[in-house]
Amino acid sequence: MRQKEADKITGKRKPPSLSESAPTSSTKKAKSAIDSTDPICTPDPKSQIAEDNGIVLRDFYGPEMSYERVFAYKEDKLPRPIELLDSALVEIRSTRDEIKVKDAIVHWFRSDLRVRDNKALRLASERAREKGALLITMYIVSPQDFEAHFTSPARVDFILRTLQELKDDLAKLNIPLYVETIEKRKRIPGRIVDLLEAWGANHLFANMEFEVDELRRDESLVRACLEKGIAMDVLPDNCVVHPGRLATGTRNQYSVYTPWFRSWIAHIHENPELLELSEEPLKNPASMRERYVKIFDRTIPTAPRNKMLKDEEKRRFQSIWPAGEREAHERLKIFVQQRIGDYKEHRNFPGENATSSLSVHFATGTLSARTAVRTARDHNRTKRLDGGNVGIETWISEIAWRDFYRHVLAHWPYICMNKPFKSEYALVEWEYDQDKFKAWCEGRTGYPIVDAAMRQLNYCGWMHNRCRMVVASFLAKHLLIDWRMGERYFMEHLIDGDFASNNGGWGFSSSTGVDPQPYFRIFNPLLQSEKFDSEGEYIKRWIPELRGIEGKAVHDPYGRGKGAEAEKSGYPKHMVDHRESRDRCLARYKEVLGRRAEQ
Numbered sequence: 001m002r003q004k005e006a007d008k009i010t011g012k013r014k015p016p017s018l019s020e021s022a023p024t025s026s027t028k029k030a031k032s033a034i035d036s037t038d039p040i041c042t043p044d045p046k047s048q049i050a051e052d053n054g055i056v057l058r059d060f061y062g063p064e065m066s067y068e069r070v071f072a073y074k075e076d077k078l079p080r081p082i083e084l085l086d087s088a089l090v091e092i093r094s095t096r097d098e099i100k101v102k103d104a105i106v107h108w109f110r111s112d113l114r115v116r117d118n119k120a121l122r123l124a125s126e127r128a129r130e131k132g133a134l135l136i137t138m139y140i141v142s143p144q145d146f147e148a149h150f151t152s153p154a155r156v157d158f159i160l161r162t163l164q165e166l167k168d169d170l171a172k173l174n175i176p177l178y179v180e181t182i183e184k185r186k187r188i189p190g191r192i193v194d195l196l197e198a199w200g201a202n203h204l205f206a207n208m209e210f211e212v213d214e215l216r217r218d219e220s221l222v223r224a225c226l227e228k229g230i231a232m233d234v235l236p237d238n239c240v241v242h243p244g245r246l247a248t249g250t251r252n253q254y255s256v257y258t259p260w261f262r263s264w265i266a267h268i269h270e271n272p273e274l275l276e277l278s279e280e281p282l283k284n285p286a287s288m289r290e291r292y293v294k295i296f297d298r299t300i301p302t303a304p305r306n307k308m309l310k311d312e313e314k315r316r317f318q319s320i321w322p323a324g325e326r327e328a329h330e331r332l333k334i335f336v337q338q339r340i341g342d343y344k345e346h347r348n349f350p351g352e353n354a355t356s357s358l359s360v361h362f363a364t365g366t367l368s369a370r371t372a373v374r375t376a377r378d379h380n381r382t383k384r385l386d387g388g389n390v391g392i393e394t395w396i397s398e399i400a401w402r403d404f405y406r407h408v409l410a411h412w413p414y415i416c417m418n419k420p421f422k423s424e425y426a427l428v429e430w431e432y433d434q435d436k437f438k439a440w441c442e443g444r445t446g447y448p449i450v451d452a453a454m455r456q457l458n459y460c461g462w463m464h465n466r467c468r469m470v471v472a473s474f475l476a477k478h479l480l481i482d483w484r485m486g487e488r489y490f491m492e493h494l495i496d497g498d499f500a501s502n503n504g505g506w507g508f509s510s511s512t513g514v515d516p517q518p519y520f521r522i523f524n525p526l527l528q529s530e531k532f533d534s535e536g537e538y539i540k541r542w543i544p545e546l547r548g549i550e551g552k553a554v555h556d557p558y559g560r561g562k563g564a565e566a567e568k569s570g571y572p573k574h575m576v577d578h579r580e581s582r583d584r585c586l587a588r589y590k591e592v593l594g595r596r597a598e599q
C-alpha cells in the first residue's frame with residue numbers, strides 16, 4: 001500500500017492508472033494556481049540601491065537586510081547569527097549548569113519531529129532520569145512564522161499529521177506532547193517561559209535550526225530564559241556535520257561543493273561518532289499521566305486559517321504522503337533494500353520511481369540525515385562513505401548536499417533575506433511579467449517537460465530533482481523572471497519546502513548561488529526532455545492533453561507535426577522561442593557579468 005502511494009508520485013515500477021495520478025481536467029479548466037493580485041508578482045516597492053567596489057547594485061527585494069550587512073558578512077566584519085547563538089550558549093554555560101533541576105525538563109520540538117535519533121530529546125530525557133524529574137515535550141504552531149517562511153499548506157498539514165503520530169508514540173512512553181498555536185510570534189518566547197514556570201520546569205532543550213530568524217530567536221531566548229532562572233540548551237543535531245566544522249586550507253568556508261564534500265567525508269571518517277545514533281527517550285513513570293493529565297488530553301490544533309487545505313486536497317496529500325516517523329523508516333527501508341543500488345543510473349529520470357522520496361521527512365525531521373547516511377553505509381560492503389556500491393555512494397553524496405546548503409546558509413546568512421549569493425546578480429534586469437509567471441506556475445509554457453513538472457508540483461507538492469533544475473532554469477533564464485519569485489512559489493507549494501535546499505537549488509539553477517557549473521549553462525528544455533523522459537511517460541502522466549500524441553512529437557508537438565492535435569486538446573504553443581530566449585538571456589546576464597555569461 002505504502003509503496004503504491006510512493007509510486008503515485010513518480011512511479012514507473014507500478015504505474016498508477018493515469019486518472020489516479022494526475023488531474024484529468026485540461027489546463028483550460030485548471031484552477032488558477034495563483035491569484036494575479038498576489039504581491040509576489042510585483043517587486044517590493046522599497047527597492048535598495050547600494051554600491052560595491054564602484055558598482056551600483058539595485059535590488060527590488062529585501063529591505064530586511066541592507067547591503068552594508070551583506071558586505072559585512074562577506075568580509076567577516078559582522079558576527080553571524082549562528083556565532084551569536086554559540087557565544088550566548090558559551091557565555092551562559094557556567095550559570096546555566098548551576099541551575100538545579102526542578103520537577104520537569106522540557107524538550108521543544110521544531111524541525112525534529114521524531115523520537116528516534118533525536119539528540120536534544122534524548123539528552124533531556126537522560127537529564128530528567130538522572131535528576132528524578134519528568135520529561136515534557138512541546139511544539140508551538142506559529143502562523144506568522146508559516147507566513148514569513150511561505151510554508152505551503154501541504155507542509156503545514158504534514159506537520160500537524162506528524163504531530164498526532166508523535167503525540168501517540170510519546171504517550172506510550174508516558175511523555176506528553178503539548179501543542180499550542182500562538183498567533184503573534186513575538187509572544188512565543190514569553191509564552192514558553194510561562195509554560196515552563198507553570199509546569200515546574202527550569203530546563204529547556206532544543207535542536208538548532210539555521211535560518212536567521214530562528215537563530216536570533218534562540219539567541220535572545222537563551223538569555224531571556226537565564227534571567228528567569230531557566231537553563232536553555234540548543235544542540236547541533238540537524239546536519240551530519242554541524243556548520244562551521246569544515247574549513248578550507250586558508251580557514252575559510254567552502255563555497256564549492258566538491259572540495260567541501262571531500263572534507264565532509266574525511267571529517268566523518270576522522271570522527272566516526274558523528275554516525276552514532278541517539279537512543280529513544282526513556283520512559284516517564286506512569287504517575288506522570290495523573291500529574292499532567294491536562295497536557296495528555298490536549299488535542300493537536302487544526303491548521304491556521306491562512307494555511308488550510310480544502311477537503312479534497314487534504315485527502316490527496318494524506319494518501320500520497322502518509323506522515324510520521326514510522327512511515328519515514330519504512331520508506332528508507334524499502335529504498336535501501338530495493339532501489340539504492342540502481343540510484344546512480346536511474347536517479348535522473350523523472351518517469352521512474354528511482355529516488356527515495358524522503359525529502360519531506362528530512363524537512364520535517366521525521367528522519368535524521370544521520371540515520372539515513374548510517375543506514376545506507378551499513379548496507380554497503382565498505383564502512384567508508386566513498387566506496388563500495390556506487391548507488392549507495394551517490395545517494396550519500398546527495399544527502400551531503402543538504403548539509404552543504406546548511407553550511408552555506410549559516411556562513412552567508414544574507415541569502416535568507418532575499419539577497420543573491422553573488423551580489424552582481426542583483427544587477428541583472430529581472431522581469432516581473434505576471435502573465436508569463438502565471439503560465440509557468442500553471443504549467444502552460446508550451447514546453448511539455450516544464451509543464452509536466454509544474455503540474456506535478458501543483459498536484460503532489462513535490463517535483464523530481466531533474467525537473468526542479470529544468471523549471472528553475474526556464475524561469476530565470478528563458479523568461480528572465482526574478483528567480484526569487486520562483487523560489488517563493490516553490491516554498492508555497494512544496495511539501496518538502498526547506499529554505500536552505502530550495503535557495504541552494506534556485507541559486508544553482510539560476511547561476512546566482514554557490515558552486516555554479518564551470519560554464520554558464522542554460523538548459524535546453526527539449527534536449528532535457530528527450531534525454532531524461534525519452535518515451536514521454538512522465539509528460540503524458542501529467543499532461544492529459546498530450547496523451548494521444550505518439551512518438552517523439554510529445555516533446556515538441558507543434559514543432560514535430562502534431563500541432564493540430566495539440567491545439568485541439570488545448571495544449572499551448574511555446575510561449576517563448578528557445579534560441580531567442582537563450583540569446584536574450586546571455587546578452588542580459590553579460591551586461592552585468594561580462595564574458596562569464598558566455599556559454
Ligand SMILES: Cc1cc2nc3c(=O)[nH]c(=O)nc-3n(C[C@H](O)[C@H](O)[C@H](O)COP(=O)(O)OP(=O)(O)OC[C@H]3O[C@@H](n4cnc5c(N)ncnc54)[C@H](O)[C@@H]3O)c2cc1C
Binds near residue numbers: 405
Ligand atoms: C530549484 C530547486 C529547489 C529545491 N528545493 C528543495 C526543497 O525545498 N527541499 C528539499 O528537500 N530539496 C530541495 N531541492 C533538492 C532536491 O530536488 C530534493 O531534495 C529531491 O528532489 C527530493 O527527492 P528525494 O527525497 O527522492 O531525493 P533523493 O534523490 O532520494 O535524495 C535523498 C535526499 O538527499 C537530499 N538531496 C538530494 N538532492 C539534493 C539537492 N540538490 N540539494 C539538497 N539536498 C538534496 C534530500 O534531502 C533528499 O531527500 C531543490 C532542488 C532544486 C534544483
